Amino acid sequence: xxxxxxxxxxxxxxxxxxxxxxxxxxxxxxxxxxxxxxxxxxxxxxxxxxxxxxxxxxxxxxxxxxxxxxxxxxxxxxxxxxxxxxxxxxxxxxxxxxxxxxxxxxxxxxxxxxxxxxxxxxxxxxxxxxxxxxxxxxxxxxxxxxxxxxxxxxxxxxxxxxxxxxxxxxxxxxxxxxxxxxxxxxxxxxxxxxxxxxxxxxxxxxxxxxxxxxxxxxxxxxxxxxxxxxxxxxxxxxxxxxxxxxxxxxxxxxxxxxxxxxxxxxxxxxxxxxxxxxxxxxxxxxxxxxxxxxxxxxxxxxxxxxxxxxxxxxxxxxxxxxxxxxxxxxxxxxxxxxxxxxxxxxxxxxxxxxxxxxxxxxxxxxxxxxxxxxxxxxxxxxxxxxxxxxxxxxxxxxxxxxxxxxxxxxxxxxxxxxxxxxxxxxxxxxxxxxxxxxxxxxxxxxxxxxxxxxxxxxxxxxxxxxxxxxxxxxxxxxxxxxxxxxxxxxxxxxxxxxxxxxxxxxxxxxxxxx
Ligand code: KIV
Ligand code: ZN
Numbered sequence: 265x266x267x268x269x270x271x272x273x274x275x276x277x278x279x280x281x282x283x284x285x286x287x288x289x290x291x292x293x294x295x296x297x298x299x300x301x302x303x304x305x306x307x308x309x310x311x312x313x314x315x316x317x318x319x320x321x322x323x324x325x326x327x328x329x330x331x332x333x334x335x336x337x338x339x340x341x342x343x344x345x346x347x348x349x350x351x352x353x354x355x356x357x358x359x360x361x362x363x364x365x366x367x368x369x370x371x372x373x374x375x376x377x378x379x380x381x382x383x384x385x386x387x388x389x390x391x392x393x394x395x396x397x398x399x400x401x402x403x404x405x406x407x408x409x410x411x412x413x414x415x416x417x418x419x420x421x422x423x424x425x426x427x428x429x430x431x432x433x434x435x436x437x438x439x440x441x442x443x444x445x446x447x448x449x450x451x452x453x454x455x456x457x458x459x460x461x462x463x464x465x466x467x468x469x470x471x472x473x474x475x476x477x478x479x480x481x482x483x484x485x486x487x488x489x490x491x492x493x494x495x496x497x498x499x500x501x502x503x504x505x506x507x508x509x510x511x512x513x514x515x516x517x518x519x520x521x522x523x524x525x526x527x528x529x530x531x532x533x534x535x536x537x538x539x540x541x542x543x544x545x546x547x548x549x550x551x552x553x554x555x556x557x558x559x560x561x562x563x564x565x566x567x568x569x570x571x572x573x574x575x576x577x578x579x580x581x582x583x584x585x586x587x588x589x590x591x592x593x594x595x596x597x598x599x600x601x602x603x604x605x606x607x608x609x610x611x612x613x614x615x616x617x618x619x620x621x622x623x624x625x626x627x628x629x630x631x632x633x634x635x636x637x638x639x640x641x642x643x644x645x646x647x648x649x650x651x652x653x654x655x656x657x658x659x660x661x662x663x664x665x666x667x668x669x670x671x672x673x674x675x676x677x678x679x680x681x682x683x684x685x686x687x688x689x690x691x692x693x694x695x696x697x698x699x700x701x702x703x704x705x706x707x708x709x710x711x712x713x714x715x716x717x718x719x720x721x722x723x724x725x726x727x728x729x730x731x732x733x734x735x736x737x738x739x740x741x742x743x744x745x746x747x748x749x750x751x752x753x754x755x756x757x758x759x760x761x762x763x764x765x766x767x768x769x770x771x772x773x774x775x776x777x778x
Contacts, residue, residue, distance in 0.1 A: 271484065271515065271524045272491035274466065275301050275508060276310040277540060278327075279339050281499035283775060286716075286735045286744035287544040288766070291323040292616075292651050297496075298327040300539055300612050302334050304532035306508075308361060310493075313339040314353040315346040317773040321353045328357035335401065337361035339776055342391035351398035361401040363433070364391045365776075368420055369408035376778075385420050392427035403431035405468065407777065410436040410446060418456050425459045431491060432463045436479055437777075439472025439503060446479045447486025454488055466491035469506045471498060476506040481514060485522065496540040497548055497555060509533045509554040509586065517581050534587035535612070538641065542648055545733035545744035545759075547720050554586055594640055597632040601625050604643075611640060613647050624650045631729075635750050639723040645731060645748040649758075658683055658768045659708065659761040666753050668696045676700040678757055682707065697756045704757065710764055712736040716744075719752055732759040738767050 278294050281287060289297070294311065301309050311327040312320045328336045336357040340346035342364050354360035366377070366388050373379055379387070388404065395402045404424045406412055421432055434450055450467070454460040467483035469476040476498070483489040498507030515522050516530060537555035541548050550557045560583040570577035594607055604625050608614060615621050627646045632638055660681040668674035676699035679688045691703030701714065716735035721728040730752035734745045745763025749755040 268490060269523060269525050270490070271526055272307045272464065272466070273508065273512065273526065273528055274308040274310065274337075274491050274493045275306045275495065276468075276493050276505065277301070277495040277499055277508075278323075279310040279312050280468075280493075280501065280505055281495040281540070281544075282312070283501045283777075284499055284504070284544075284546070285742040287499060287546060288743070288771070288773070289323075289543055290651065291319065291326055293543045293648075294323040295326050295330050296613065297536070297539060297543065298331050298334075298336075300532065300536045301496075302331045303529070303612060304536055305527045305529045306334050307527060308335045308337050308491075310337045310339060310363065312353075313774075313776045314349040315340060315774065316776065317771060319771055320773065321349065324350075324353035325356060328354050328360065332358050335359040335361050337363050337403070339363045339365070340391075340395075341776055342366040342387050344390075344394050347391060347394045347398070351395075354399075359401070360399050361403055361431075362395040362399055363403040363405065364395055365405035365407050365433075365435075366391070367408050368406035368412040368417060370413065371411065372408045381416055385416075385423060388420050389423050389427050392424050392429050396428045400428070400430065402429050403433055403466070404429040405433040405435050407435060408437045409434045410441040410449070411438070414449070414452065414456075417453060421453065422457045422459060425457070425463050430463055431466050432460075433466035433468050433491070433493065434483065434487075434489070435468040436470055436476075437468075439470035439476065441469065441479050442473075442475060443478045443482035444486065447482030447484075450483050450487025450489055464491055465489040466493060467506075468493040470500065471503040471505060471507075474503070476504070477510045477514065480506045480511055481522075484524070496536050497546065497552070499540060499544065499546060507553070509537060513554050513581060513586065530585055531587045538644065539612075542641075542644055542731065542746070545735070545746040547718055547731075547733065554581075559583075560588055594643070595628070595632070595638045596636070597629075599632075604628055607640075607643060608647065611643060613644065615647070615650075620650065631750075635727060635729070637727065641722040642729055645722055645729060648746065649748065657765060659764045661747075661754070661758050661761050662686060664700065664751075664754050664757050666696050666700065668699075674699045676703045676753070678703040680704060680707075680757070680761060696753050700753055700757050701760055704760055704764075708764060710736075710738070710767065712738045712764065712767055714760075715742070717756075719755070722748060730755045732756045734759040734763045736760075736763040736767060741767065743767055 311324040314321045338350035340350040467489045469479040494506040494508040498504040662679040666676040674696045677690045687707045689703045689706040693699035718733045731748045732755040743766035745759040747755045747758025
């Protein structure tokens, strides 16, 4: 099994990615991303952690019903209840995997689990035995693997393979590993464990030292792993996970060196990146490899000259191979409902009901009245807005007027609804956004703290819509509000109210790793 040259891409954007502060997604958003991952031909989609909350359970179930081509996986702690919950959520899937884990490092066993190593070993075996009742496709991870004792790892991993684990995933949970050591550890484990060839070996790296992609590749080349776990845009806890787009394009661009086969359709990468960024409110930095706005912009004169003479002088990948198309004006004021609906389908954004299409089309017409050129990115943003509107909208934006002039204190008047009742509030501030938030807070009195505020242009030029992310924190809960509008102050008000809506919803989730 491990001699194969086929490398499995396991995407965990919807599970580990969602563990980033504020990145929580609704069921519909998760299904939309899962469909895009399927279009990209990702082998395994980790759709969530079923025992985290009823919402997570429902999202996994919906993905298991909607996606046919990829294997659908749920994470579960190493206990009967979590595993049964994962199996129930995965029931509709054509191909399902249960991914169970338990920490094996001395630090995690003593301080977090308060368990003796022998108890951990027993628990791991019981978990695999339990998972086997539901599926033959079982993945096991020794959490904090890179800081675990190697002799103990050998015992645990040999035992779980003997119980029926078919994938052994080696995590660098805290992003502590360095490539040569990480790769060599996996190689030694595979050599020392007598039944290691009965499982596919996998790597799962965090990016705390910026080494996640390098460690993953070392795990493959030195260690012989044949599955890489990764996320779109490298989303994930703290500094994130291995970025799918980086690892896939490294393997593909340098196939002369790696010599591995991948099933991925790389032309779907940019669409996936934009979708994840828009839904989670995590903007992609311009100089980010592969999916950053500058990744293929050859700005300096010397480079432009070279590119004009022969592309390969400075370009190692083609922009079109990862799905960068020239920004297209796709629709305009006169486009009809059918053209709009067809474009939604092409963008992989089919809405569930005709009522939703009608509402999104009304928003599109409204936008087309205010903005001469409508790009794909605008359509994606308005569908996201529409999906938020379908959710329980306790706070709803109505209108805004604002005044700022050099030397004067900016003021804003915001009309918005709380639980269906409209309020008109005025505020002052250091700038127009500050005045807008102060106006909203006069009535909302939310007690939330604004911990991040960012504005990005959705497309090019000054006529672009602004997409605003406002990260709010209250009583230890962190959420990202996202809003878009050609007027960036309106986009800010929408983002702030979207954050308040998320704080208002009482969704409690368990973090699997705490
Ligand atoms: O980082 C980690 O250890 C994990 C495990 C649950 C695989 O996410
Ligand atoms: Zn992780």
